Amino acid sequence: MGTDPQQAAGKPAAKRQFRIWRGDETGGDLQDYTVEVNEGEVVLDVIHRLQATEAPDLACRWNCKAGKCGSCSMEINGKPRLGCMTRMSTFEEAETVTVTPLRTFPVIRDLVTDVSFNYEKARETPAFAPPADVAPGDYRMQQIDVERSQEFRKCIECFLCQNVCHVIRDHDENKPAFSGPRFFIRASELDMHPLDTRTDRKEYAQSEMGLGFCNITKCCTEVCPEHIKITDNGIIPMKERVVDRRYDPLVWLGNKIFRRGQVPQTSATSGHSSGAVTSGAAHGGVHSHAGGSHDSGAERQAQQGVNWQREVPHPTAPAVDSSGKLPLTELTFDRAAAPSPFGDDVEFPLPAEHLNFAHPQQDEPKH
């Protein structure tokens, strides 16, 4: 008689009760499953077992199974959690485990939701702005200066905080005006960053990201799998920085009298609330990295070495979606795979004749 492999591996496998939401945007409901659970397993293992057995069409997003990719966000017994980091041993033997998709975002199918909202907010958040006169590679900073920002770099973009935040979870109409905790810590990260030169991040956070909607009830901190102190170290310091600028009567009076500290009107601080920050670079214009000039003088110079002025033909513009931007996800776009931000006719590595640099001896015969 052969031994049961499960028995050989330790405790015998037990059958557990699961309720999993199945459906899509047209509707759905909780369905019951009885699944085998082994010692040491997490909720994501059980979902994989279901896919391998009775529910092969159960949709679920996952990637690393190590709590580091942020893909497997779901709600387990009503709490936003990572499926791969929720151990089955945290539940009672007889307990039914209920698994549902994230509530705050539109559902695609079963446990998979469309989290584009977060990518849109990410795109609206002004990027890191290093000093113009320091070249990348020459950035120098001290550890104690950059420490606070580093806490926020632990974010794995699981969007559990975005999902739990009642400002949008319970009030969908706030979505356009509210960026959410993940992007508040992004704003704090950059505002505290020793090398960031943007001075309007506080105003931007208040007027465009909807920092004032947050009532610091700390649910984002409660669910963050990276244990980032989102509220205490990110949102509250940001609120205090806004107070410095906006609600400090002494500062306000000083500004009135001396007319200083006016917010420069950039696209980031203008009145519109859609909030998208457009890049300053004009589309079109001379593209430096695709080549073949029609100016023979410049062409000759280029043959002597570097000539940044050489005019090169414009590559085709990248494929954009109806909003005029690169699509956020494949899901919301009409073709498979992400389009190249450089345009479809640019290939890497660039062909030698498309470069602005020519080796002085390139025409000499090679040996």
Added chain:
Amino acid sequence: MRARAAIAAKTLRTDRWWLAPLITVVGLSAWVIYATVRVFMHDFYWVADYHYLTPFYSPCVTERCVEGASHFGSFLPGWWIIPDAALTLPFLLLFRLTCYYYRKAYYRSFWLSPPACAVPDGHDSYSGETRFPLLGQNLHRYFFYAAAIISLINTWDAIYAFHSPEGFGFGLGNVILLVNVVMLWAYTISCHSCRHIIGGRLKHFSKHPVRYKAWTAVSWLNVRHMQLAWITLGTLAFTDFYVMAIAANWFNDLRFIN
């Protein structure tokens, strides 16, 4: 626009998520009722023999104040509606009302916005702290300055209380007053606004080593801000009760010296 998943249950949480807001409601309500009763009692706030003054009446500034309790003079009329510490109590109230921790506590428990995480908000619409009156929460910093000054006054009260009819004196009441003052300082210094002012607002800690040290210390306390918020409610009520009991002669102070 795609639709959200149609999940019938408002929350699927299976734990006792309602317990924490319930405890908060009971705890805060009990404290507010006790404090209101005491503030309008206008009695039993001063022990003349030992110079014990309850924090609820410090400094006493109305005409009905007994001699000794009013170090700043008594210039306000003695109507019962005016608290005897009318200069300080409103600021202390506003300080705690706009405190980031208490905000979390009462938004969750009294206002149900949200009662617990992943439990629906009790209201149909929500604008958070974006407009009047909640926009006023941003004034917390100014109430922090006021509270720091009031803590100085409370410290003076605790020192002044080392007294007996014979001169210097020291009893259990002094220990209680001192513990209360130390806790009040800890709560006040652990304030988020304080953490910001002391160093949090800097961009380059390396250029301000002293403020960085101070910020590190305040941050250590700040992590315990919630605990300190509850501890000080306890020490305030207990100190007040002890002074009331001695003043009303319910029992005698335990004296160590004189």
